[in-house]
Amino acid sequence: MAKNTPSMAKNMIRRSLLAVIDPYPSKAEIDLLWQYFQSSCAYCGVEIPRESRTGHMDHVVSSALGGSNSIYNHVLSCSRCNGDEKREESWQSFLTRKATTQTLLTERHSRISQWLAQLPAPTPKAQEIQSQVDAIISNALNNFDAAVKELRVLRADGTGT
Numbered sequence: 586m587a588k589n590t591p592s593m594a595k596n597m598i599r600r601s602l603l604a605v606i607d608p609y610p611s612k613a614e615i616d617l618l619w620q621y622f623q624s625s626c627a628y629c630g631v632e633i634p635r636e637s638r639t640g641h642m643d644h645v646v647s648s649a650l651g652g653s654n655s656i657y658n659h660v661l662s663c664s665r666c667n668g669d670e671k672r673e674e675s676w677q678s679f680l681t682r683k684a685t686t687q688t689l690l691t692e693r694h695s696r697i698s699q700w701l702a703q704l705p706a707p708t709p710k711a712q713e714i715q716s717q718v719d720a721i722i723s724n725a726l727n728n729f730d731a732a733v734k735e736l737r738v739l740r741a742d743g744t745g746t
């Protein structure tokens with residue numbers, strides 16, 4: 586039942602435009618992530634055979650909340666933790682629920698925070714252009730909304746003729 590609704594398309598447009606400025610991780614960076622997390626879920630520790638294609642790169646701070654596409658804003662996650670369970674919860678509180686012992690919690694917490702700590706601070710240039718980036722994207726989305734509206738009017742006019 587996958588339909589391409591305007592709101593899905595709008596999210597995709599927003600993410601695609603953002604990725605022009607803030608690229609998705611490269612293949613080499615993804616390899617590094619798998620190595621660093623030793624092919625295991627950063628949250629629950631389950632092993633994820635890479636060839637199973639069930640591993641996910643979990644956006645730690647979601648892009649809706651301004652999180653970067655950098656590899657250092659991602660952790661390796663099993664599909665259960667990534668899709669069904671974590672949602673918009675903070676990684677710290679999610680990890681607390683997933684780690685069954687204090688030792689595991691401490692270990693995984695430090696592994697994740699050391700990885701995230703490598704996220705570079707935004708450059709002055711990036712901060713400088715941020716408002717322009719926001720304006721350009723918001724303009725594109727407004728144009729999209731306007732197109733949807735015009736098409737809906739046409740559809741309504743055509744009804745019953």
Ligand SMILES: [Zn+2]
Pocket residue numbers: 626627628629630631662663664665666667
């Ligand atoms: Zn997991």
